[in-house]
Amino acid sequence: MRRKGSPWTGLAPVFLKELADHLSSARMRVLEWLVLLTGIAAVYTAIREIGSVTAEDPFLLLRLFTHARDPLPSFVSLLGFLIPLVAIGLGFDAVNSEFSRRTMSRVLAQPIYRDALLVGKFLAGLGTLAISLVALWLLIVGLGLVLLGVPPSGEEVLRSLTFLVVTLFYGGVWLAVAILFSVLFRSTATSALCAIGLWLLLTILWPILVPFIVQAIIPPDPAAIILGVTSLEQIELQQTLSRFSPNTLFGEIVLALLHPSTRALGLVFPSQLQGALLGAPLPFGESLLLVWPQITGLIAAVILLFAITYVSFQRQEIRA
Amino acid sequence: MSTVVVSARNLTKRYGRVTAVDGINLAVQRGEIFGLLGPNGAGKTTTILMLLGLTEVTSGRIDVLGFDPARDPLEVKRRIGYLPDSVGFYDNLTAYENLRYTARLARIDRSEIEDRIASALKRVRLDQVADRRVATFSRGMRQRLGLAEVLLKRAEVAILDEPTSGLDPQSTYELLEMIRGLKADGVAVLLSSHLLDRVQSVCDRVALFHRGRIALQGTVAELAREVLGGGFTILVEARGTDTATLAAIPGVRQVTDEGDGRYRLLADSDLRSEVAGRIVSGGGTLLRLNMLEPSLDAIYARYFEGARDAA
Structure with missing residues (x-):
């Protein structure tokens, strides 16, 4: 039996309302300040360092993102840590709070499908992330322009914009996780705890568990033990397993995009490097090609998680 | 004018092995107030959710204004106003903003939204607090705001789930008055409640739910005739008369002497004038003469007493 009417009816009002809720909520303000302050601190120290050391770097703008100096980690690794937190903060009570406020049946009694409610909430979360990320990006580029005085090249802008989009997908994964838990658990505290627990786990x-799992699956070769090296299979399995964590994927993408001289993300044999100019930057297209599987993986994770969320939400009883 | 706007035939809902609603039949007409009455867990809310297309039907057919809620929920929901059991609103928004969100979801024309919200709030007497956040609202005010939402949509059918539960007598009275106002507008009102006597006064017809089935359906008077044996109960307080005199009146089936000159008569029809005439002509003094309205509580209690005995 087919239902009539478009599933997108009512998407725009839901999206706008949720977006307004996010942008005006105290929770969002706290998270934004957290990101902003740590970001500025990281970038500011990077600028001071770069200003005194490097004069001839062709990718000065990208250095702003990746430069790390003790005790502060680089801006991208801070982002890799904080973005999941923001995304979980935006999504962990998306659906179950409608039940606890007893608004769910009233909203669904309006002429909309559940699709519109769920998609609207997800897009609003993503939109909020996008707004904050773009603001942050502009701030950094602006700081770079003012304090370094070197205009960014076209390729730098392209690379950092791609980085922005990838960060959004990375946030999307965690947003989808948070919304999934908000559908599965009726209590907002439970869903927040589960989402943060999963984030800590991954x-x-x-990264600590993966080597042990590898040892258990592929027992080390006696010859390899004597030589004190890890066998090829072990390394490959280790890499595959660690890529199940969105953090690893994000880290690899960042490495390829923001360090143009990155040529490979796994094992490289000397024979493969024949004729290569080590340290010379790859063109943007090549870098993108290098991490295309990782980018696809992130997008696939978002879609898969959202699909699971969608199915479980459609099957849920509305009676609260 | 008797147009059926909501009808359900053989409606059944099962949750696994539990049958929540078991083959019920309903027909609600335009401009009437129809009461779904019964204890908690009797299947009232499940029936309502099925009528709205919010829960899948296991078997049976529903027709709401010519649409099937399972196939065409958007058309159905556009025409029905629903006030859920203990309705909730977004506490961080004002009453006006809450209604504006509903209006946008219901795709009411942008140019009309403001006027419609204003008039709906005025009708439920919340226009003074339109810009206050709902967090500060009392339960009665939330319930009225829910009713404003129904008015705002200009629904042809209003489904109100336990609208008076948890309200004080004054708020209950006000809310029931507003529900009568809906009826005056020609809206078909479906009302569920477990407080039988509260809603008896507003319902034109009622359906008594019991364990997923409709045990009885009809006007209160019809149910009374069916369950209470068609009797009219007349209370008499008089001096100078006795049980035999009253029992001799044609049509009186039973007389109970309650002492102190009080008698309870069970009669086939409204015999008040005959009773008065007989007492006075017999030389007695009539002090009080009163006919009891059949109460739904009594009907319900009596019916299920009977049902239990039969089982």
Whole structure:
């Protein structure tokens, strides 16, 4: 039996209302300040450092993003850490709060499908992330222009804009995770805890666990132990497993996009490097090609998570 | 004019092995107030959700203004106003903003939204607090705001789930008056409640739910005749008369002497003038003569007493 009418009816009002809610909420303001302050601190120290050391770097703008100096990590690694937190903050009570406020049945009694409500909420979260990220990007580029006085090249702008889009997808993964938990759990506290738990697992515990899992699956070769090296299979498995974490994917994409001289993300044999000018930057297209699988992986994760969320939301009883 | 606007035939809803609604039949006409009455968990809310297309129907057919809620929920929901059980609003928004969100979801023309909200709020007497955040509203005010939402949509059918539960007598009275106002506009009102006596006064017809089935359906008077044995109960307080005199009046089936000159008569019809005449002509003094309205509570209690005995 087919239902009549467009599933997108009512998408615009839901999107606008949720966006307004996000942008005016105290929670969002706290998260924004957190990102902004840490970001500015990281970039400011990077600028001071770059100003005194490098004069001939062709990618000065990109250095702003990636330069790290103790004790502050680089701006991108800060982002990689904070973006999931912001995304979870935006999404963890998206659906279950409608139940706890008892507004769900009233809203769904209006002539809209559930699709519009869910898609509207997801897009509003993504829109909020996009607005904050673009603002942050402009701020950094502006700071760079003012304090360094070197105009960015076309390629630098292109690379950093691609980085912006990828960061948005990275945030989208965590937003989708948070909204999924908000559908699965009726209590907002439970869904927030689960989302943060998963984030901690994938960000902090997963990199520690992966080597042990690899050891368990592929027992080390006696010859390799004697030589004190890891076997090829082990390294490959380790890399595959660690790529299940969106953080690893994001890290690899950042590496290729913001360090133009990156040529490979895995093992490289000396034979493959024959004739290569080590340290010479790759063109933008080549860098993008290098991490295309990672980018696709992030987008696929967003779509998969959203699909699971969609199905479980459609099957849910509305009676609160 | 008797146009059926909402009808359900053989409507059934099962959750796994539990049957929440078991083959009910309903027909609500334009401009009438139809009460879905019964205890909690009898299947009233499930029925309402199925009528709105918010829950899938296991079997049976529904027709709301010519549309099937399962196939064409948007058309159905555009025409129905729904006030859920203990309705919630976005506390961080004002009453006006909450209604504006609904109006946009209902795709009301932008040029009309402001006027419609203003008149709806005026009708439920919330126009003074339109710009106050809903967080500060009392339960009665929220319930009225929910009713304003129904008015705003200019719904042809209004479905109100437990509209008076948790309200004080004054708010209940006001809300019921507003529901009568809906009826005057020609809106078909479907009202669910577990407080039988509260809503008895406004309902034209009622359906009594019991364990997923409609046990009884009809006007209160019809149900009374069916369940209470068609009797009219007349209370008499008089001096100088006795049980035998009253029992001799044609049409009186039973007389109970309640002492102190009070008698309870069960009669086939409204015999008040005959009773008065007989007492006075017999030399007695009539102090009080009163006919009891059949109460839904009594009907319900009596019916299920009977049902239990039969089982």
